[in-house]
Amino acid sequence: MRHDDEFLSIPNVIRLAARRFGDATALIDGDRRWTFRQVEERMVDAVRATLALGVEPGDRVGLCAPNSAEWIFAALGIHGAGAILVPLNTRFKARELSYILRTSEAAAVFASPFLGHDYIGELREADPGLPALRKTVSVLGPRGAAALTWSGFLAAGEGVPPSAAHASIDRLTPDHVADVMFTSGTTGHPKGVMLSHGQSLRTYGWMAEEYTFGASDTFLVIPPFFHCFGYKAGWLASLMHGVTVIPMPVFDAGRALDLIARERVSILLGPPTIFHDLVHHPDRRAHDLSSLRVSMTGGTTVPEPLIRAMRTDLGFDIVMSAYGLTESTALVTTTRVGDSEETVARTTGSPIPGVRVRVVAADGLDVPTGLDGEILVRGHNVTRGYWDDPDATAATIDAEGWLHTGDIGRLDDDGRLAVVDRKKEMYIVGGFNAYPAEIEKLLLDCENVQQVAVIGVPDERLGEVGCAFVVASPERTPTETEVIAWARERMANFKVPRHVRFVGSLPRNASQKVLKDELRARFTAATRDATI
Known part of the structure; x- marks a missing residue:
């Protein structure tokens, strides 16, 4: 396990990875490839450009684009400038996006036309007075309604010296807020979960080591980057450990099978849906899947036959399950390497280091082992609160720092958690x-x-x-x-x-x-x- 003093910030981890892994392949997007050194260079270019755009430390910046190399570079540029990333769900409509951008008081928005949507154009039509529209960048493809193309954005940054970018990165600390991840709530309004650089790095630095990520691995990242599954358990955990990242913008089982075989993909994490589709694809047996090694699924009940099929039909050596929610940096418990199919299917494993889990009754007292109650979480992974919403924060995190998840679960004699009901309504x-x-x-x-x-x-x-x-x-x-x-x-x-x-x-x-x-x-x- 690396020392916490190396977990200063997400951009700093990218600099360290460039020193450790150098000319090894870090990122593959279609026909384009970047080494770890080149990823650091692209990050510095993006930081310079973000500074030139007038983004200041603490500003919130929306990012709405499909999984891609440019999503990663844009996020690193925003982070490196000292700003706070606000990942936006590409499935959202203009009204939903506008609410998030207004609530977070975003100073700028980076977006990309995707699946027939010009998000910036649609936002201009739905909410022409939106402040974030004063600084707009198209991350991929045509400019659309954005003020700058990606190349124009980078060109504007050439007037900012690299030293200014590095100085901006150096000012970041583990306690700085890295992102505000908006998650819908039972009130019907999305709430912005604040997560720091240190929380994400400590959580997913451990996860990647526990899951045996290594410099010889390649990770096809299917979960969307606007979700912690694709962003933090995906490209961030990978680049920290020398793993090659392949972003997939839209999941297609046939295309995924082609990529696995061609690029010798060894890591695949995601919801059960993707594994179900891969197992049942008619052309599965025509592809060489022998490189597959590590998998993790979660997000809902995982059928035991699917776990078995992931091992026998897809050939994974390691199959894991986990539990988390955005308010807990999306990771609370996970199974461990070597756990049985039954354990992986019927539990979400035990708490990650530095995190405590309780299961309590309505009166707040712990319930006996094996009985159901609300899941409470406390530790370094728990959000400091919801963006500009102290009432919602106080209702979710008590005075002792326990996150009241609203999820119902039970602990077994070995301290493993089974999630019985994923919130009463959700x-x-x-x-x-x-x-x-x-x-x-x-x-x-x-x-x-x-x-x-x-x-x-x-x-x-x-x-x-x-x-x-x-x-x-x-x-x-x-x-x-x-x-x-x-x-x-x-x-x-x-x-x-x-x-x-x-x-x-x-x-x-x-x-x-x-x-x-x-x-x-x-x-x-x-x-x-x-x-x-």
Whole structure:
């Protein structure tokens, strides 16, 4: 384990990696390749350009682009300038992005046209007075509505000496906030989780060593970089340990199999969906997958047959599972090398070093081993709070520093954690957190939708998807197709319900709270009856 004094900042780790791994390949993006030294050079260029753009220490800067080398360089440029990165979900619509940029008071936005969206152009149309639009950079491809192309951005930085970039990096400390990761909450409004350089480096420096990352490895990073899974457990952990990174902007199982075989990929982490698709791809046996070595999945319940298939059909030597949430730097517990398939499938392992986990009853007292309760977490990985939201922070992190996750779990005799219920309302669609309150709030704007309640229901491929129970207006009952089409135009794809059920009224208790357990039972019964 490296000493904490080396974990000064994310940009400093990139400088150290350049010294340690030099001319080894650090990054592959299509036909383009960079060594570790070249990644450091590109970082310094990006820091110079970010300083030239007028970004100052502490400024928040949005970044909305697909997984790519430029995403990494842009993030390092923002970090190195002393600013705070605000990763933006590329699945979000303009209204969702605008809310985050306004809430974080972003001073600039870096974006890239992707999947038919010119995010900056759409933001200008939806929110023309957005302050972040005064400084805009297109990270990849055409300029679109951005003020600067990536090459123009870098050219503007040529007037800033490299020494100024290094001096800016040198001013960073482990306690400086590196990023604000916005995560939707049960109130329906995204909240910005503040995470420091030191938290991320300490957490994922340990994880990479525990998972046996090494300089001979190559990591195909499929989880999106706007999520800790792709950003911190992905390219950051890799570059710290000399691992070659291959960003994948859009997951396609056939394309992934081609890359694994051609580039001799050895590390693959992600939600169960990607492993399910790789195992069941019709051309899997035509590809040489013998290089695959290390995997980790999480985000939802992992079926034991999938764990077995990851070993036997895909050939992984190491298969791990883990548990975390953004407020805990996205890692709390993980299984260990050598754990059985049953342990990996049925638990999320034990706490990482320096982190404590409790399972408590409603009165705050620890429950006995094997019984269910709320999961509490305390340690170096816990966020210092939500951006500009002290009330939400106080409601989530108590005076003793315990993070109240809202998740339900149980500990076994060996201290391993099993997550029983991923929050009482939240469900996970292919690795993405979906929050019913947020989706319900959006759906109430749909014409002829009078009341709505959303629940997560099982899905073979994605783990869970949304089902909306809708009370229609007296004037007209829309069709399921109409509601889904309306939602697709206005919210991220993973939030769009896959099922819509029309009901005369929503079941409620005496406090008028919707009885979602009853809705789940209705869906299960209807599904069962349909198969008989």
